[in-house]
Amino acid sequence: MTDKEALFTYTLRLGDDLLILSHRLSEWCGHGPVLEEDIALANRALDHIGEARNLYDHAVQLEGKGRTQDDLAYLRKERDFVNTLLCEQPNGDYAHTIVRSFLFDAYHLPLAEALTKSSDATIAAIAAKAVKEAQYHLKHSSDWLIRFGDGTEESHRRAQEALDALWTYTGDLFTQDEVHKAMVKAGIAPDLQTIKAGFDATVDKVLDEATLKRPADGYMQSGGRAGKHSEHLGYILAEMQYLQRAYPGAEW
Amino acid sequence: MTSQDHILDLLQNVKDPEIPVISVLELGVVRQVEVDADGKVVVTITPTYTGCPAMDVMATDIKKELVEHGIASVEVKQVLSPAWTTDWITDDGKRKLKEYGIAPPEKTGDIRALKGEAPMVPCPQCGSTNTVMVSVFGSTACKALWKCKDCLEPFDQFKCL
Secondary structure, three states, X not given: OOHHHHHHHHHHHHHHHHHHHHHHHHOOOOOOOOHHHHHHHHHHHHHHHHHHHHHHHHHHHHHOOOOOHHHHHHOOOHHHOOOOHHHHOOOOOHHHHHHHHHXXXXXXXXXXXXXXXXXXXXXXXXXXXXXXXXXXXXXXXXXXXXXXXXXXXXXXXXXXXXXXXXXXXOHHXXXXXXXXXXXXXXXXXXXXXXXXXXXXXXXXHHHHHOOOOOXXXXXXXXXXXXXXXXXXXXXXXXXXXXXXXXXXXXXX | OOOHHHHHHHHOOOEEOOEEEEEHHHHOOEEEEEEOOOOOEEEEXXXXXXXXXXXXXXXXXXXXXXXXXXXXXXXXXXXOOOOOOHHHOOHHHHHHHHHOOEEOOOOOOOHHHHOOOOOOOOOOOOOOOOEEEEEOOOOOOOEEEEEEOOOOOEEEEEOOO
């Protein structure tokens, strides 16, 4: 793999996380537990998809084969997606949705902060915009997690169950394979150990306030960055790509 | 020969499609206007929020406005860096937001306001500072939802970014 191919893959990883999480959040549209949350999740989905579009534009430029951002979103197969496993997990109840976003936000904010110093100018510019939005995202998910954890017996139980269920997917966020190492060496991506430190600090602080227990780092699921996914991604793509597959070339 | 000032005058007519009282100039999204020797006009804009769907509409509206006024060759480019902030909204723009019923953004230096920790946003209806944030995510990507505890009206706030 050349450096250019590695950069293409890395850019896809950043974009795929956001596209897939955005799709999950958009599934709540019209079904939110209260109006404000319905709107909040739609807003978050919009922020994520906006960032994903910018990253995909960058990826297709790097690739130089004339593909478009839509081609990347709608015409790749499951094994070509390199999003982290956490982002594709189902919405579940609202505690699952919030915990999934919280764990992602706790990773995404320090990552975006670090990427503002990326040696790739486009990735740095995209991150500089995203970092401000990511602060709002983390604030939103943290507020709800604290409310659930430190709320009623039932909300506490559900938040803890969601945390226990999703924790096994957090290891995949910090995968440092050959692609990532090449990016670190080129000054494009940060060492994920430093991002993990930021993630840990946020998680510990918020869980403490939420009176929730941090699960033990036991067996961790992995494989998202290599295109090995949980069974859920295929269903997401079936829905997301349906229109483009049924009406090839459709634009809006 | 089309002058830059003439283009800027025309751009003043192009409004934010979601907040139709404020122009793209007052919103601070127009980064640069260039007119080359052949009369081709290049307008460089920068997105407010990453996923703001209004950006595509603004680009189309800018093109439409200029073409309708006889400028044959128009290109609208988007740049991301440096990132837009709400400090780029002009004072006129902020006043118009307020008159329209949207509380204008704080200065970004006020990080407490950014995070909604110090609800010091005056109600655009009655001016009371006895207000409370209902949700940090409002009717569009750029707005938060607030409520005035004195006049009891809900209102939008242009989020500080």
